[in-house]
Amino acid sequence: xxxxxxxxxxxxxxxxxxxxxxxxxxxxxxxxxxxxxxxxxxxxxxxxxxxxxxxxxxxxxxxxxxxxxxxxxxxxxxxxxxxxxxxxxxxxxxxxxxxxxxxxxxxxxxxxxxxxxxxxxxxxxxxxxxxxxxxxxxxxxxxxxxxxxxxxxxxxxxxxxxxxxxxxxxxxxxxxxxxxxxxxxxxxxxxxxxxxxxxxxxxxxxxxxxxxxxxxxxxxxxxxxxxxxxxxxxxxxxxxxxxxxxxxxxxxxxxxxxxxxxxxxxxxxxxxxxxxxxxxxxxxxxxxxxxxxxxxxxxxxxxxxxxxxxxxxxxxxxxxxxxxxxxxxxxxxxxxxxxxxxxxxxxxxxxxxxxxxxxxxxxxxxxxxxxxxxxxxxxxxxxxxxxxxxxxxxxxxxxxxxxxxxxxxxxxxxxxxxxxxxxxxxxxxxxxxxxxxxxxxxxxxxxxxxxxxxxxxxxxxxxxxxxxxxxxxxxxxxxxxxxxxxxxxxxxxxxxxxx
Amino acid sequence: xxxxxxxxxxxxxxxxxxxxxxxxxxxxxxxxxxxxxxxxxxxxxxxxxxxxxxxxxxxxxxxxxxxxxxxxxxxxxxxxxxxxxxxxxxxxxxxxxxxxxxxxxxxxxxxxxxxxxxxxxxxxxxxxxxxxxxxxxxxxxxxxxxxxxxxxxxxxxxxxxxxxxxxxxxxxxxxxxxxxxxxxxxxxxxxxxxxxxxxxxxxxxxxxxxxxxxxxxxxxxxxxxxxxxxxxxxxxxxxxxxxxxxxxxxxxxxxxxxxxxxxxxxxxxxxxxxxxxxxxxxxxxxxxxxxxxxxxxxxxxxxxxxxxxxxxxxxxxxxxxxxxxxxxx
Numbered sequence: 001x002x003x004x005x006x007x008x009x010x011x012x013x014x015x016x017x018x019x020x021x022x023x024x025x026x027x028x029x030x031x032x033x034x035x036x037x038x039x040x041x042x043x044x045x046x047x048x049x050x051x052x053x054x055x056x057x058x059x060x061x062x063x064x065x066x067x068x069x070x071x072x073x074x075x076x077x078x079x080x081x082x083x084x085x086x087x088x089x090x091x092x093x094x095x096x097x098x099x100x101x102x103x104x105x106x107x108x109x110x111x112x113x114x115x116x117x118x119x120x121x122x123x124x125x126x127x128x129x130x131x132x133x134x135x136x137x138x139x140x141x142x143x144x145x146x147x148x149x150x151x152x153x154x155x156x157x158x159x160x161x162x163x164x165x166x167x168x169x170x171x172x173x174x175x176x177x178x179x180x181x182x183x184x185x186x187x188x189x190x191x192x193x194x195x196x197x198x199x200x201x202x203x204x205x206x207x208x209x210x211x212x213x214x215x216x217x218x219x220x221x222x223x224x225x226x227x228x229x230x231x232x233x234x235x236x237x238x239x240x241x242x243x244x245x246x247x248x249x250x251x252x253x254x255x256x257x258x259x260x261x262x263x264x265x266x267x268x269x270x271x272x273x274x275x276x277x278x279x280x281x282x283x284x285x286x287x288x289x290x291x292x293x294x295x296x297x298x299x300x301x302x303x304x305x306x307x308x309x310x311x312x313x314x315x316x317x318x319x320x321x322x323x324x325x326x327x328x329x330x331x332x333x334x335x336x337x338x339x340x341x342x343x344x345x346x347x348x349x350x351x352x353x354x355x356x357x358x359x360x361x362x363x364x365x366x367x368x369x370x371x372x373x374x375x376x377x378x379x380x381x382x383x384x385x386x387x388x389x390x391x392x393x394x395x396x397x398x399x400x401x402x403x404x405x406x407x408x409x410x411x412x413x414x415x416x417x418x419x420x421x422x423x424x425x426x427x428x429x430x431x432x433x434x435x436x437x438x439x440x441x442x443x444x445x446x447x448x449x450x451x452x453x454x455x456x457x458x459x460x461x462x463x464x465x466x467x468x469x470x471x472x473x474x475x476x477x478x479x480x481x482x483x484x485x486x487x488x489x490x491x492x493x494x495x496x497x498x499x
Numbered sequence: 500x501x502x503x504x505x506x507x508x509x510x511x512x513x514x515x516x517x518x519x520x521x522x523x524x525x526x527x528x529x530x531x532x533x534x535x536x537x538x539x540x541x542x543x544x545x546x547x548x549x550x551x552x553x554x555x556x557x558x559x560x561x562x563x564x565x566x567x568x569x570x571x572x573x574x575x576x577x578x579x580x581x582x583x584x585x586x587x588x589x590x591x592x593x594x595x596x597x598x599x600x601x602x603x604x605x606x607x608x609x610x611x612x613x614x615x616x617x618x619x620x621x622x623x624x625x626x627x628x629x630x631x632x633x634x635x636x637x638x639x640x641x642x643x644x645x646x647x648x649x650x651x652x653x654x655x656x657x658x659x660x661x662x663x664x665x666x667x668x669x670x671x672x673x674x675x676x677x678x679x680x681x682x683x684x685x686x687x688x689x690x691x692x693x694x695x696x697x698x699x700x701x702x703x704x705x706x707x708x709x710x711x712x713x714x715x716x717x718x719x720x721x722x723x724x725x726x727x728x729x730x731x732x733x734x735x736x737x738x739x740x741x742x743x744x745x746x747x748x749x750x751x752x753x754x755x756x757x758x759x760x761x762x763x764x765x766x767x768x769x770x771x772x773x774x775x776x777x778x779x780x781x782x783x784x785x786x787x788x789x790x791x792x793x794x795x796x797x798x799x800x801x802x803x804x805x806x807x808x809x810x811x812x813x814x815x816x817x818x819x820x821x822x823x824x825x826x827x828x
Contacts, residue, residue: 297711316710316713317710317711318714318715320713321712321713327711329711334705334707335705335707335708335711336708336711336712337705338700338701338704338705339704339705340704340772341701341704345697349708349709349712352697352698359693359694359695360688360693361694361697363692403712
């Protein structure tokens with residue numbers, strides 16, 4: 001019904017899709033999986049008409065199509081429900097008005113359709129227990145999704161693309177959505193279902209297509225084997241010699257009764273002197289949320305923290321920094337760098353008092369500190385005054401890490417520090433953490449290989465809960481990947497659903 | 500090669516244009532190139548420059564202060580009313596004026612930071628509030644000796660000492676020019692070299708990065724608006740002293756001129772960001788252009804058109820520079 005052939009899409013010099021083939025047949029639910037940056041969003045963009053392919057073709061019923069917009073695709077029968085449901089709805093209008101929005105906009109219901117005509121037209125479409133007179137802004141996310149699905153089907157969608165539909169839903173709402181999707185498939189609609197949750201892929205999809213680095217790397221039919229899917233998503237993981245060290249020195253940082261996510265079970269964690277604690281788990285496991293609480297970037301949801309035995313309760317990142325806890329955030333460009341700044345400024349930002357006298361900055365001292373960092377961390381830069389944007393991703397990350405070394409931080413908390421950086425930079429940063437650049441560090445990463453390379457001890461999170469703890473010498477990357485995917489066990493396969 | 504020419508044009512183009520204007524006006528209008536006229540221009544530019552330095556600070560944090568002109572008007576009213584209506588001395592008039600400016604800034608900052616009103620809308624609101632308040636205080640009339648207050652003619656007057664602030668000179672240089680130069684240096688050093696200035700620039704560049712690096716972003720934002728209001732009040736006090744009375748809406752023109760000056764300042768010497776020195780040059784640019792065109796008998800009622808066009812030009816210049824910066828990042 002819907003198919004893509006050798007679809008290539010590049011952004012500038014980056015190749016987001018390197019020739020993808022995908023076929024979706026009527027009545028089939030196809031899962032689309034892949035790690036961040038695998039090309040899922042790009043592929044959806046092309047199928048939904050939001051992006052044009054650089055080369056290759058998309059066909060509907062064997063006829064080549066070239067969508068100019070998502071509207072255009074919807075008219076051809078390919079409808080997409082984006083993860084951000086609000087983008088497609090007008091919050092100040094009622095459910096009924098939103099359902100017939102296209103016909104109101106085009107005047108198909110008359111120039112000024114009466115409330116009664118709108119309601120009648122909407123009732124014809126919905127029939128799924130949606131509160132027609134409620135304002136859309138007051139609906140729950142799941143209701144908005146229902147609304148969008150109903151609207152799409154009414155417009156004649158025969159292919160429905162659902163992008164991370166369950167990301168904001170409760171478990172009960174997820175079940176309802178799954179039911180609805182199965183009904184639609186049984187009635188002949190083709191469904192493309194994108195999710196990070198392996199449990200959903202296993203429970204719902206007839207086939208799972210895995211993307212990695214812009215290519216389809218594998219395809220799985222029921223029943224799904226979780227570790228195989230995870231390995232396909234994350235790539236060949238080589239077995240390296242792990243150098244886990246004996247831990248058990250003095251406790252530097254400890255947390256009791258913490259919560260990664262508001263409704264998740266309690267998490268305890270302990271960080272010893274000289275130790276690198278790895279926290280791993282799939283996207284959405286709660287790593288980022290937990291780390292943000294350790295450094296005062298987000299309010300502590302529950303529990304207590306101590307630092308060197310003293311109560312530690314950072315209400316602001318500034319509190320954490322003063323206490324000696326540095327933070328390397330997940331999104332370097334969005335959360336750590338100031339555009340247009342040079343290496344020296346980027347380095348000194350968290351610790352400006354060190355470089356100022358009577359409120360005025362000593363540029364020479366700043367540059368000296370930057371030169372030292374460049375030397376120590378082997379940062380490839382033309383000098384302290386080099387623009388941060390002129391450095392490669394790995395070197396930029398080194399500058400962000402070096403901030404905390406220069407500031408004399410005791411504990412370093414790093415969220416996905418190796419994402420998008422080269423292996424050399426990764427090895428340098430890992431070596432720094434392990435060689436006493438700081439007293440102890442916590443590193444979060446969803447990549448088993450990275451975690452195994454850097455951590456002395458590994459905590460596995462799944463849906464905000466501790467799913468296990470291992471030492472790097474007890475497990476290899478494949479094994480760790482399998483441990484990260486425990487959600488699979490929890491949602492049983494529905495009975496009577498034909499594969 | 501062409502890239503280098505482009506950079507040179509970007510760096511020095513504005514200064515070159517400024518020199519070209521001066522040469523052209525001086526060559527065609529003998530009255531333009533005199534020391535006397537230079538002082539006239541600098542004196543009219545001085546207050547614009549001071550207020551524009553405040554705009555520069557709010558632009559540094561990525562904010563925008565539309566209420567700046569109203570703040571000037573409000574301070575003019577208060578400083579004159581304090582002396583005329585209440586018979587207070589010049590020192591009190593200055594203190595009240597500065598406090599009022601700081602309070603307007605504080606209100607703007609609180610609205611933006613704590614009430615989370617977008618800066619343009621918050622300062623649009625306070626712009627009308629303080630313009631209106633100026634009218635209410637004075638009953639819509641000009642504040643000068645003998646003006647009626649609470650039904651009686653008031654007995655106070657604006658003292659000689661206060662008037663000197665706007666009209667006097669030191670070593671032959673009018674006092675407002677000296678204030679503008681001193682504040683220009685102070686703001687340039689503050690934004691370019693001080694710890695607080697660096698944090699303000701970090702907030703303007705990436706507020707989340709500044710927060711995660713420990714900056715209390717809300718407090719710095721409020722500080723920036725307070726400093727902006729404070730500089731507007733310095734401008735208002737000097738303007739009162741120059742006018743010698745509290746004219747309704749005296750500060751009305753300053754919004755347009757100061758924003759244009761600060762935005763033109765982005766491009767001076769290729770700074771690519773708000774900076775004190777650039778703002779002084781920007782104010783001079785606006786002043787020279789208006790003075791020269793007046794001498795060339797361009798009618799005064801075209802001034803707003805010229806200023807508006809200048810503002811659009813400055814916006815294009817600074818925002819295309821911002822875009823260039825984003826693309827590089």
